[in-house]
Amino acid sequence: MKKSLLLPPMALLISLVLTACGTTSTTSSAAPAATTQAPAQTPQITKVDDQVMTVVPDLKLGSDGKIHDSFSPADLTIMQGVPTKVTVLNYDDGAHDIVAKDLKLNVKIPGSTKKGVPSTTTFTVTADKTGDFHWLCDVPCDGAGNPNKPGSNKGWAMANDGYMAGTIHVVAPSTKDNVAMTILPGTKLGPDGKMHDIYSPADLTLVKGQTTTVTVYNYDDGAHDFVVKDLNLNVKIPGSKKKGDPSVTTFTITADKAGDFHWVCDVPCDSDANGWAMSHDGYMAGVVHVQ
Incomplete structure (x- = not known):
């Protein structure tokens, strides 16, 4: 008769612990739960965009060597599906229009009724497709009404x-925008009864966090600048080297806070009026509105 082997209590306890440890060590770890990430979305501009065009007679030098009537800027970049408010400031006493058949645009622009006081025409365009769309003014201008007059354009x-x-360039919606400003010497009538240098437009409307490219066309032979202390901007703008041929300066603004920020040109200018325009908004000073 075989004898049963009896383990002492301590040995039995150790055996049970080792058995338990062996069981734990061979258990597979559960696979980590899959993480679902939301698809990245491209931020889109949903606000009404703002663009300004300025019409000035006898402004821009042509390839024919003559000075011609002009819109400044003549090209616009807008976003597909975004309502874009376009304001036209017309310093010419003659009427004009903007006709873009493919965008179903036919906007009448009345002439200025007083020298230095532009007519203001505002319209909204919402393009439903991207592409480049040609526009023209088909109201006789730039000498078209007097073709036989000596020197007529x-x-x-x-x-x-x-x-x-x-x-009109129509691009896909994005968080980037484009605006233009035109510097015009001795163009706008002031309440003092004198003609003054101006930025046109003098005010800009931007979106917080959005990068906006600003293009400045300077038809003045004098240098200027664009200083916005609260936005850490100090942009130097060289003068035009030839009558009717503007200098072109481009810079970007990305405002990280909303509000109204005052800007000035602190390069001495508007000399015919003792610098009056430098201290008056709407001339060589204005506001950058950040929404």
Whole structure:
């Protein structure tokens, strides 16, 4: 008869512990739960965009060596599906229009009724497709009404892009925008009864966090600048080297806070009026509105 082997209590306890440990060590770890990430979305501009065009007679030098009537800028970049408010400031005493058949645009622009006081025309365009769309002014201008007059431009600007015709570029929605400003010497009437240098427009409307490219066309032979202390901006703008041929300066603004921020040109200018325009908004000073 075989004898049963009896383990002492301590040995039995150790055996049970080892058995338990062996069981634990061979248990597979559970696979980590899959993490579901939301698809990245491209931020889109949903606000009404703002663009300004300025019409000035006898402004821009042409390839024919003559000075011509012109829109400044003549080209616009807008976003597909975004309502874009376009304001046209017309310093010419003659009427004009903007006709873009593919965008179903036919906007009448009345003439200025007083020298230095522009007519203001505002319209909204919402393009439902991307692409480049040609526009033109088909109201006789730039000498088209007097083709036989000595020295007449015979409407040259009406048939040449960059003058009284141009392109509306429609791009996909994005968080980037484009605006333009034009510096014009001795152009705008002040309450003092004198003609003054101006930025046109003098006010900009931007979106917080959005990068906006600003293009400045300077038709003045004097240098200027664009200083916004609260936005850490100090942009130098060289003068035009040839009458009717503007200097072109481009810079970007990305405002990280909303509010109204005052800007000035602190380069001495508007000399015919003792610098009056430098201290008056709407002339060589204005506001950057950040929404």
